[in-house]
Amino acid sequence: MLELRSITAGYLRNAPVVREVSLTVAPGESVGLLGPSGCGKSTLARVAALLHRPDSGTVVLDGEPVRHWRHRAPRALRTAFGVVFQQARLSADPRLPLTDLIAEPLRATGRGKEIPDRVAELTPVVGLTPDLLTRRPHEVSDGQLQRACLARALVLRPRLLVCDEMTAMLDASTAAALVSAVEDYRASSGAALLAVGHDRTLLGRWCDRTVDWDSLAA
Numbered sequence: 001m002l003e004l005r006s007i008t009a010g011y012l013r014n015a016p017v018v019r020e021v022s023l024t025v026a027p028g029e030s031v032g033l034l035g036p037s038g039c040g041k042s043t044l045a046r047v048a049a050l051l052h053r054p055d056s057g058t059v060v061l062d063g064e065p066v067r068h069w070r071h072r073a074p075r076a077l078r079t080a081f082g083v084v085f086q087q088a089r090l091s092a093d094p095r096l097p098l099t100d101l102i103a104e105p106l107r108a109t110g111r112g113k114e115i116p117d118r119v120a121e122l123t124p125v126v127g128l129t130p131d132l133l134t135r136r137p138h139e140v141s142d143g144q145l146q147r148a149c150l151a152r153a154l155v156l157r158p159r160l161l162v163c164d165e166m167t168a169m170l171d172a173s174t175a176a177a178l179v180s181a182v183e184d185y186r187a188s189s190g191a192a193l194l195a196v197g198h199d200r201t202l203l204g205r206w207c208d209r210t211v212d213w214d215s216l217a218a
């Protein structure tokens, strides 16, 4: 269970972009978060994924209040989350072949031995072909790179996925394939999902419930 309680967060002192926002994602639940551009959805998603420390409020994960963010968060908490961002090119190290990009979280957590099996397992799950794995990000399409970023998010078998406009830059068939890969993973693992987006129809079809940004503030 992920609880965001009265979160205020932003980038400048005294000018928060998220004000007193509360949201709960139950175990296994999929929640769509809908709101206009610039309202603060990505900022809240980053707080939820322990990537951005809020100015105030509490994040509670499975009953435990979170006290540290980013690299200071305990590994067990950090690895509970798989995160996919809108712009794959900004979230992928341009020097890494896709296989290393997918394997990054395994290497970072000292689980390098699992890399060959796990990458081979995930490649078809996200719709990549083995010949793409040796290519670097500039040698693949945006859709192929986002597929690799989804594989990276799944590689540690997270219990919570945060998809921040994951499909916004993609054509309809790639978007549908990635949503379906997320749903297959959720069906087999019981993982929960927080999906951020603009598209009410997509989120409505994808998620158990969709919440509007305006309804979240205290």
Ligand SMILES: Nc1ncnc2c1ncn2[C@@H]1O[C@H](COP(=O)(O)OP(=O)(O)OP(=O)(O)O)[C@@H](O)[C@H]1O
Pocket (backbone or CB within 6 Å): 011, 017, 035, 036, 037, 038, 039, 040, 041, 042, 043, 044
């Ligand atoms: N790193 C940053 N430094 C300063 N301001 C930022 C930063 N990131 C975002 N902002 C500002 O915070 C506000 C909220 O941004 P955020 O990305 O959370 O909105 P969003 O709802 O996800 O928007 P979109 O739907 O367009 O992605 C915006 O006004 C944005 O300009």
